Amino acid sequence: MAELDSIKYYRTFEAGQTVVWSGDQMDFVASVVDGIATLSQTMEDGRTQMVGLLLPSDFVGRPGREEAAYDVTATTKLTMCCFRKGPFEKLMVTTPHIAQRLLEMTLDELDAAREWMLLLGRKTAREKIASLLSIIARRNANINAPGGGLPGVTFDLPLTREAMADYLGLTLETVSRQISALKKDGVIHLEGKRTVTIPDFDRLLDETGDDADGGILA
Amino acid sequence: MAELDSIKYYRTFEAGQTVVWSGDQMDFVASVVDGIATLSQTMEDGRTQMVGLLLPSDFVGRPGREEAAYDVTATTKLTMCCFRKGPFEKLMVTTPHIAQRLLEMTLDELDAAREWMLLLGRKTAREKIASLLSIIARRNANINAPGGGLPGVTFDLPLTREAMADYLGLTLETVSRQISALKKDGVIHLEGKRTVTIPDFDRLLDETGDDADGGILA
DNA sequence: CGCTATATTGATTGGTGTCAACGGGAGTGG
DNA sequence: CCACTCCCGTTGACACCAATCAATATAGCG
Numbered sequence: 001m002a003e004l005d006s007i008k009y010y011r012t013f014e015a016g017q018t019v020v021w022s023g024d025q026m027d028f029v030a031s032v033v034d035g036i037a038t039l040s041q042t043m044e045d046g047r048t049q050m051v052g053l054l055l056p057s058d059f060v061g062r063p064g065r066e067e068a069a070y071d072v073t074a075t076t077k078l079t080m081c082c083f084r085k086g087p088f089e090k091l092m093v094t095t096p097h098i099a100q101r102l103l104e105m106t107l108d109e110l111d112a113a114r115e116w117m118l119l120l121g122r123k124t125a126r127e128k129i130a131s132l133l134s135i136i137a138r139r140n141a142n143i144n145a146p147g148g149g150l151p152g153v154t155f156d157l158p159l160t161r162e163a164m165a166d167y168l169g170l171t172l173e174t175v176s177r178q179i180s181a182l183k184k185d186g187v188i189h190l191e192g193k194r195t196v197t198i199p200d201f202d203r204l205l206d207e208t209g210d211d212a213d214g215g216i217l218a
Numbered sequence: 219m220a221e222l223d224s225i226k227y228y229r230t231f232e233a234g235q236t237v238v239w240s241g242d243q244m245d246f247v248a249s250v251v252d253g254i255a256t257l258s259q260t261m262e263d264g265r266t267q268m269v270g271l272l273l274p275s276d277f278v279g280r281p282g283r284e285e286a287a288y289d290v291t292a293t294t295k296l297t298m299c300c301f302r303k304g305p306f307e308k309l310m311v312t313t314p315h316i317a318q319r320l321l322e323m324t325l326d327e328l329d330a331a332r333e334w335m336l337l338l339g340r341k342t343a344r345e346k347i348a349s350l351l352s353i354i355a356r357r358n359a360n361i362n363a364p365g366g367g368l369p370g371v372t373f374d375l376p377l378t379r380e381a382m383a384d385y386l387g388l389t390l391e392t393v394s395r396q397i398s399a400l401k402k403d404g405v406i407h408l409e410g411k412r413t414v415t416i417p418d419f420d421r422l423l424d425e426t427g428d429d430a431d432g433g434i435l436a
Numbered sequence: 437c438g439c440t441a442t443a444t445t446g447a448t449t450g451g452t453g454t455c456a457a458c459g460g461g462a463g464t465g466g
Numbered sequence: 467c468c469a470c471t472c473c474c475g476t477t478g479a480c481a482c483c484a485a486t487c488a489a490t491a492t493a494g495c496g
Contacts, residue, residue, distance in 0.1 A: 041336045043427055049339040051332040062325055069329060096314035103321045107280055110324060111287060113331040114269035118259045120338035121267040121387025125452070161475060169339025171453055176476055193460095193475060209261055343484065379443060392484055394444055411443065411492085437496100444491070452483085459476075466469080 003095070007087045012079045013037075019060075019072035019080070026068040028082045029061035035078035036158050039070040040166060050167040051116075052109070055139065059105055063089050076158060120169045123209055128168040129178040130207035133188065137198055154197045182207070221313070225305045230297045231255075237278075237290035237298070244286040246300045247279030253296035254376050257288040258384060268385040269334075270327070273357065277323055281307050294376060338387045341427055346386040347396040348425035351406065355416055372415040400425070 010033070013019055019037060020026055032054050039052035039060075051070060054060060060072060063085070092099050119131055140155040157164075161179075165172040182188045187204055189197040198204050228251070231237055237255060238244055250272050257270035257278075269288060272278060278290060281303070310317050337349055358373040375382075379397075383390040400406045405422055407415040416422050 039332075041332070043336070043340065044429060045427075047340040047427075049336040051335045064322070070332070092318070096317065099314060099318045099321055100310070103317055103324060104282070106321060106324045106328060110328045110331060113328060113335065114257075114259070114288070117269045117331065117334055117338055118261070118267040120335055122261065122265040160473095172475080173454080173477085174452060177452095180476075209263075209265075211262060378441095389485055390443080391445085391486080395484090398444070439495085440493100441495105442491100442493080444489105446489080447487085449486070450483105451485085452481105454481075455479090457476105457478080460474090462471100462473085464469100464471080466467100 003091060004083065004088075004098075007083050007091075008081055010079060011082055012077070013074040015074055015076050015078075017074045017078075019074060019078070020068045022068055022071045024068050025066065026061060027085050029059070029063065029085055029088055030080040030082040031060065032056050032058045033079040033081050035074060035076040037072055037074050037078055037080075038163065038167075039072055041070055048166045049169060050163070051113070053167070059102065061085070063092060063102075075160075075163060125168075125170055125174050125178050126181065126207060127209040128170065129164075129175065129182060130187070130204055131210070132164060132168060133182075133196065133198070134201075134204050134208055137196075137201070137204070152197065152199060153201060154195065157194045157196060221309055222301065222306075222316075225301050225309075226299055228297060229300055230295070231292040233292055233294050233296075235292045235296075237292060237296070238286045240286055240289045242286050243284065244279060245303050247277070247281065247303055247306055248298040248300040249278065250274050250276050251297040251299050253292060253294040255290055255292050255296055255298075256381065256385075257290055259288055266384045267387060268381070269331070271385070277320070279303070281310055281320075293378075293381060343386075343388055343392050343396050344399065344425060345427040346388060347382075347393065347400060348405070348422055349428070350382060350386060351400075351414065351416070352419075352422050352426055355414075355419065355422070370415065370417060371419060372413065375412045375414060 011030075013035075022041065034056055037054040037060075038050050039054065040048055040050045042048045054072075060080070062069070092102075119128055123131065136157065137153050137155060140153070159167070161172045161175045164170075165175045168175065170178075179188075179190075183190050186199070187207055189199065191197070229248075231253075240259065252274055255272040255278075256268050257272065258266055258268040260266045272290070278298070280287070310320075337346055341349065354375065355371050355373060358371070377385070379390045379393045382388075383393045386393065388396075397406075397408075401408050404417070405425055407417065409415070
């Protein structure tokens with residue numbers, strides 16, 4: 001790990017800035033230190049699908065690949081810790097532990113991707129929104145109040161309506177409408193456009209369509 | 219690798235049989251030797267989404283996890299090569315190469331899952347069907363005619379209409395209708411219900427909505 | 437020869453997309 | 467300080483694609 005330290009360097013990006021474009025040369029791998037970034041794919045005609053949300057500690061880039069497979073965009077101010085690919089790959093060979101850790105993280109990402117496939121393929125717009133909110137709420141709960149404080153969670157949405165739409169496979173209008181509907185039904189409260197309060201977390205979980213216990217892993 | 223041989227054993231399943239249920243204890247990892255299996259998730263109300271298609275050489279199971287996260291079902295006669303989880307995990311620690319190979323395979327699966335997210339979230343029914351057909355055709359081309367023979371590919375669909383629907387996030391009726399439409403438009407030919415011929419592969423690729431060069435990795 | 441599973445096709449509904457108008461806040465410049 | 471603009475978000479009207487409900491082939495199989 002000390003060896004990793006010796007080849008690392010930091011890069012920062014402003015909200016909205018693109019970190020790399022799909023198809024670009026990418027001579028480094030990196031991990032998010034602070035802020036939020038998104039992974040997305042775009043079709044020729046402009047249809048966009050977000051395929052990953054990068055939070056602090058998440059890993060970007062693939063050892064053994066030259067080109068970026070996805071667009072990486074900072075949605076907030078973003079700090080990343082980068083390693084040049086060559087030295088990193090050497091370390092992977094000499095330090096088995098790194099490959100094992102990376103495998104674990106990749107398996108987690110794969111599970112998350114598959115969970116998202118269920119959402120994209122089978123959930124209604126309302127369920128999609130509820131699922132996204134519960135995921136963000138759960139994550140914030142972990143950061144802000146480890147071990148409880150469930151009744152009355154409040155947090156800020158780190159994404160625009162458009163980014164949510166791209167994540168959920170919806171249009172931004174539908175996102176806006178469903179958020180309004182959840183608000184009207186008392187499932188969530190809004191202060192401004194970005195600050196969300198969830199008075200009854202179980203009620204929100206009911207709306208996600210997931211199992212009663214809300215397990216992310218079915 | 220010789221050590222792997224010493225702890226392996228084989229299991230076979232009939233078409234339609236379930237290999238493991240989501241939530242079941244799973245004390246082995248395995249790789250597909252012959253046949254096709256599917257990974258799928260089901261919601262309480264029965265909505266089902268397939269999250270992976272397992273072809274020969276594909277790996278099933280997660281080191282370090284007790285319970286199966288998905289339903290695994292054989293869609294054809296299936297042979298799997300299994301390793302008890304305990305010994306396999308020991309081998310992973312002592313033989314770094316295995317973890318590195320597994321990492322590579324997992325990263326490939328992650329890419330495939332993300333490609334599928336774009337399909338589920340943003341493609342039309344017609345594009346979904348065309349994408350599935352082109353993927354199956356491409357795979358069969360690899361098996362039957364490595365390095366060419368593109369004009370006039372013929373193959374059998376290894377999935378029922380319902381399985382295709384679960385894979386594509388559609389209903390089986392829509393799958394049937396879109397296949398009929400592609401047939402009427404001359405993009406594909408059908409002999410019986412399962413045998414497909416593609417007279418012009420580029421024409422099919424146009425219908426997928428992907429880039430002109432048909433790259434699976436954008 | 438039914439019986440069942442698989443598949444096709446039709447009629448209708450409904451959820452989401454599309455197009456469009458409008459609101460509000462932040463930043464900018466006169 | 468105020469107009470102006472831009473970006474983000476909301477809301478409405480309408481259209482359309484795919485889901486739903488339903489009826490009818492077709493094939494395999496005991």
